[in-house]
Amino acid sequence: MSDVDQRLEELGIEIPTPAAPVANYVGWVKSGNLVFTAGQVPLKDGAFQYQGVVGKDVSVEDAAEAAKLCAINIIAQVKDACGGDLSKVKRVVKLVGFVNGVPEFQDQPKVINGASDLMVAVFGERGKHARSAVGAGSLPLNVSVEIEAVVEVE
Amino acid sequence: MSDVDQRLEELGIEIPTPAAPVANYVGWVKSGNLVFTAGQVPLKDGAFQYQGVVGKDVSVEDAAEAAKLCAINIIAQVKDACGGDLSKVKRVVKLVGFVNGVPEFQDQPKVINGASDLMVAVFGERGKHARSAVGAGSLPLNVSVEIEAVVEVE
Amino acid sequence: MSDVDQRLEELGIEIPTPAAPVANYVGWVKSGNLVFTAGQVPLKDGAFQYQGVVGKDVSVEDAAEAAKLCAINIIAQVKDACGGDLSKVKRVVKLVGFVNGVPEFQDQPKVINGASDLMVAVFGERGKHARSAVGAGSLPLNVSVEIEAVVEVE
Numbered sequence: 001m002s003d004v005d006q007r008l009e010e011l012g013i014e015i016p017t018p019a020a021p022v023a024n025y026v027g028w029v030k031s032g033n034l035v036f037t038a039g040q041v042p043l044k045d046g047a048f049q050y051q052g053v054v055g056k057d058v059s060v061e062d063a064a065e066a067a068k069l070c071a072i073n074i075i076a077q078v079k080d081a082c083g084g085d086l087s088k089v090k091r092v093v094k095l096v097g098f099v100n101g102v103p104e105f106q107d108q109p110k111v112i113n114g115a116s117d118l119m120v121a122v123f124g125e126r127g128k129h130a131r132s133a134v135g136a137g138s139l140p141l142n143v144s145v146e147i148e149a150v151v152e153v154e
Numbered sequence: 155m156s157d158v159d160q161r162l163e164e165l166g167i168e169i170p171t172p173a174a175p176v177a178n179y180v181g182w183v184k185s186g187n188l189v190f191t192a193g194q195v196p197l198k199d200g201a202f203q204y205q206g207v208v209g210k211d212v213s214v215e216d217a218a219e220a221a222k223l224c225a226i227n228i229i230a231q232v233k234d235a236c237g238g239d240l241s242k243v244k245r246v247v248k249l250v251g252f253v254n255g256v257p258e259f260q261d262q263p264k265v266i267n268g269a270s271d272l273m274v275a276v277f278g279e280r281g282k283h284a285r286s287a288v289g290a291g292s293l294p295l296n297v298s299v300e301i302e303a304v305v306e307v308e
Numbered sequence: 309m310s311d312v313d314q315r316l317e318e319l320g321i322e323i324p325t326p327a328a329p330v331a332n333y334v335g336w337v338k339s340g341n342l343v344f345t346a347g348q349v350p351l352k353d354g355a356f357q358y359q360g361v362v363g364k365d366v367s368v369e370d371a372a373e374a375a376k377l378c379a380i381n382i383i384a385q386v387k388d389a390c391g392g393d394l395s396k397v398k399r400v401v402k403l404v405g406f407v408n409g410v411p412e413f414q415d416q417p418k419v420i421n422g423a424s425d426l427m428v429a430v431f432g433e434r435g436k437h438a439r440s441a442v443g444a445g446s447l448p449l450n451v452s453v454e455i456e457a458v459v460e461v462e
Contacts, residue, residue, distance in 0.1 A: 023263065024270040025285040029247045031188060031306045034339060036248040039286030053257075093337045094344040096456070098288045103257075103361075103411075105446040109331065116332040131333040132347030132456045134406045135446030138259040138289030148250070148286045152339045177417065178424040179439040183401045185342060185460045190402040193440030207411075252442045257411075292413040292443030302404070302440045 002087035007122050015086075018076040019043055027077040030153070034093070035081045039148040040073035041140065042066040050144045054111060055102035058144045064114030067097060070147040071115035075122065078151050092119050092129040094150040098136040100143065108133035115147050156241035161276050169240075172230040173197055181231040184307070188247070189235045193302040194227035195294065196220040204298045208265060209256035212298045218268030221251060224301040225269035229276065232305050246273050246283040248304040252290040254297065262287035269301050310395035315430050323394075326384040327351055336385040338461070342401070343389045347456045348381035349448065350374040358452045362419060363410035366452045372422030375405060378455040379423035383430065386459050400427050400437040402458040406444040408451065416441035423455050 001009075008015065018027050021038060028037045042049040042065075050066035052058040058066070074095075075086070082088040097112035099105065112133040119127035129149075139146050155163075162169065172181050175192060182191045196203040196219075204220035206212040212220070228249075229240070236242040251266035253259065266287040273281035283303075293300050309317075316323065326335050329346060336345045350357040350373075358374035360366040366374070382403075383394070390396040405420035407413065420441040427435035437457075447454050 021285075023267050024274040024282065025249070026282045027284065029245060029282075029284045031245060031247045031304075032186070032340070036284045036304065038284040039250075039288065091337060091339060093339045095333070096286075096347075098286075099446075100289075101446050103291075103446055104450070106448060106450050108446070108448045113331050120332040128332065128334045128337075130335065130337045130344045130346040130456075131329075132404075132406075132454065133448055134347065134444045134454055135291070135408075136288045137291035137411075137443065137445035138253075138255050138257055138262070140260060140262045140287055142258070142260050146286065146288055148284075150339075150344065175439075177421050178428040178436065179403070180436045181438065183399060183436075183438045185399060185401045185458075186340070190438045190458065192438040193404075193442065250440075252440075254443075257445075289445065290442045291445035292407075292409050292411055292416070294414060294416045294441055296412070296414050300440065300442055302438075 004086040015076050015079055018080045028081045030081050033152050035078055035151045035153055037074050037077045037149045039146045040070045041143045041146050042069035044069055048141055051142045052144055053100055053102055054144050055105045060107050060110050063111040063144045066145040067112050067114030068118050070145055071118040074149045082153055088154040091152040092127050093152050094130045095147055096132045097147045099145055100139040101135045105135055108135055158240040169230050169233055172234045182235045184235050187306050189232055189305045189307055191228050191231045191303045193300045194224045195297045195300050196223040198223055202295055202297055205296045206298055207254055207256055208298050209259045214261050214264050217265040217298045220299040221266050221268030222272050224299055225272040228303045236307055242308040245306040246281050247306050249283050249285045249301055251287045251301045253299055254293040255289045259289055262289055312394040323384050323387055326388045336389045338389050341460050343386055343459045343461055345382050345385045345457045347454045348378045349451045349454050350377040352377055356449055356451055359450045360452055361408055361410055362452050363413045368415050368418050371419040371452045374453040375420050375422030376426050378453055379426040382457045390461055396462040399460040400435050401460050402438045403455055404440045405455045407453055408447040409443045413443055416443055
């Protein structure tokens, strides 16, 4: 069992089979050593979680849980890109997090911390990434968070 | 005539001369094998198309046409980056699509499908990309869609 | 003194020590020859500048100054990534600029020109980048602009 798999077990996190996009795109593309993922949303067991606008329908705390779910789905895509072996992840390079907040929302960083914290909990130093956290004007299916990633792999 | 040029002809799509940015930036930069494009908007023959907010001024169907136009302009930039030879495209790696929708808009994926479908129609398997579709709070000149791309070339 | 340092001196710009993120992410990650920066905001001497919504609280001119500050903070991160030697910058590859504008805002490009113009003033031809300028729905701490970058280094 790899270090990463061990940490996931300790955290009680099961990486799901990655969601297959329902259109003419894919969940990830690898170019050289970089894996670019599609934007991931808070999908769990096939159902959308934490739908709604942050600061109105969804609290900051719940939105951070949504961000954590996005991160789990990012890891699912990256695992697929690594042929199932997450020990091949060399570095989480970049996360861009879009938060579906009210116009006056200011706590995008607190929300996206839900994803950043998970990346470091799972991958350690290799999980420390550059990050942007911004407010979206709206998001698909009214989810509260969408996050995309660039990850360096072996 | 390359496969790609043949598909474009079959689709009745003419790739325009890429729009020259009017400021201190450029339409594309190549670094290693990756071409990063500037955000492309629904510009056709020098005029903006599909201006307005999706879900209010512009329908989802028309916004998907706007996304298709963005994709054509992305291909124009990539063609320029390839010295005119689109057969050098190895993979469309990533699209990020921003939709200028009403705050309650939820159909960003349907809109950006207009671009994703075109990429696959033109480049086949090599056109399948990772994708993010998000709502913008507003867009330049009130266009309904803006899309940027990362493309791997030979 | 490198060309870049000389230009900075002529422009009267001092590159600050880069802001250390206060969460589980970092200001930049280098992968191969590419430096990906975290989203930078108009922070100067530890204080946020130009907070507010563009088109309501903040003018386009002031927002362009905010974008210039973001660019200075991007350069600070890249300088750190280059071990202090900005002559190692081969190319500013990409900027993505998010503008916290009113819903009807249309002048994102004029705002982000504040960053683009600085990059070219500092790095010359190597500063010419691909760029996206979009409207955010909201931004962290109500800053008016956030910009992220991809930069190719030696």
